[in-house]
Amino acid sequence: MIGLSTDPLDVDAITDAVRGPGRGAILVFHGTTRDTFEGRGVVRLEYEAYAGMATAEMTRIRDTIRQRWPGSDAAMVHRLGLVPVGEASIVIAVASPHRAACYEASRFAIDTLKERVPIWKKEIYADGSAWKANATT
Amino acid sequence: MASVTVLYFGPLAERMGARRATVTLQPGETLAALYARLCPPGREGSLPVAFARNEHYAEGTEQPVDGDEVAFLPPVGGG
Numbered sequence: 001m002i003g004l005s006t007d008p009l010d011v012d013a014i015t016d017a018v019r020g021p022g023r024g025a026i027l028v029f030h031g032t033t034r035d036t037f038e039g040r041g042v043v044r045l046e047y048e049a050y051a052g053m054a055t056a057e058m059t060r061i062r063d064t065i066r067q068r069w070p071g072s073d074a075a076m077v078h079r080l081g082l083v084p085v086g087e088a089s090i091v092i093a094v095a096s097p098h099r100a101a102c103y104e105a106s107r108f109a110i111d112t113l114k115e116r117v118p119i120w121k122k123e124i125y126a127d128g129s130a131w132k133a134n135a136t137t
Numbered sequence: 138m139a140s141v142t143v144l145y146f147g148p149l150a151e152r153m154g155a156r157r158a159t160v161t162l163q164p165g166e167t168l169a170a171l172y173a174r175l176c177p178p179g180r181e182g183s184l185p186v187a188f189a190r191n192e193h194y195a196e197g198t199e200q201p202v203d204g205d206e207v208a209f210l211p212p213v214g215g216g
Binding site: 031047048049050052053054056078089090110113114115116117118119120121122131132133134136 | 147194208210212213
């Protein structure tokens with residue numbers, strides 16, 4: 001399961017998508033929206049995507065995980081539009097035969113997503129707004 | 138005349154006041170040259186962008202062809 005959603009993310013459905021009888025480890029990463037940036041109160045956040053390319057890049061992450069960590073699978077859905085503070089903007093589920101591969105693949109998925117997937121975040125404060133890019137390291 | 142669809146996102150869409158445009162290419166024009174022509178630096182300078190052609194990352198030295206979908210991607214913030 002790879003996708004973009006304007007509705008709250010369905011963690012159970014995303015997790016169930018990677019379950020398998022040979023997969024003894026499952027990690028579910030939630031990225032949630034924070035309430036402050038450098039001391040400024042964030043009222044809400046908005047995400048927008050280059051939808052076709054974002055889906056393609058997330059699919060490439062999933063395919064890389066399947067190749068690099070045999071027996072593993074990944075599912076991920078990113079929220080778009082208005083996201084209230086404290087809710088998940090991204091949920092990534094990874095399942096592997098054993099835990100070591102699962103931790104590695106989970107970390108690879110979120111790191112690569114933050115670096116490559118064309119999605120943009122706007123923080124809206126009480127007194128203005130700003131587009132926030134991810135750190136490049 | 139070769140023309141491409143150009144997509145703007147995030148802070149660049151705000152700056153341009155548009156999300157898409159149909160643009161006629163100049164002979165031999167690269168993605169980087171197209172960006173420089175369409176989005177000249179403003180008071181805040183140029184927004185650094187990555188380039189995409191038909192939903193794949195591309196180098197600025199690539200030359201788009203007729204019918205391509207070109208996108209200028211400001212630094213991403215998903216996750």
